[in-house]
Amino acid sequence: MADEHTVKIPQHRHCRRCGKAFVGEGFYCSDECRDADGQEAKRKLYRYIAAIAVLWAVVIVAVVVVGL
Secondary structure, eight states: OGGGGOOOOOOOEEOTTTOOEEOSSSSOSSHHHHHHHHHHHHHHHHHHHHHHHHHHHHHHHHHHHHHO
8 A cells, every 4th residue: 555655766866067867878968967077087186196296396496405
């Protein structure tokens, strides 16, 4: 009797970007979410590269100053 009121939820996924539930393949609900997530990943990569470059510059300057 309790089964009469049970609602079945179809197999679905949740978008990696916005969290919206969708039925289909892939990790994103739309091309817009996929593209936005790719842009964010590029920004994070560039920030990481910049941070590593700054750290290397600090190390080089420290070696030059201490070495003199």
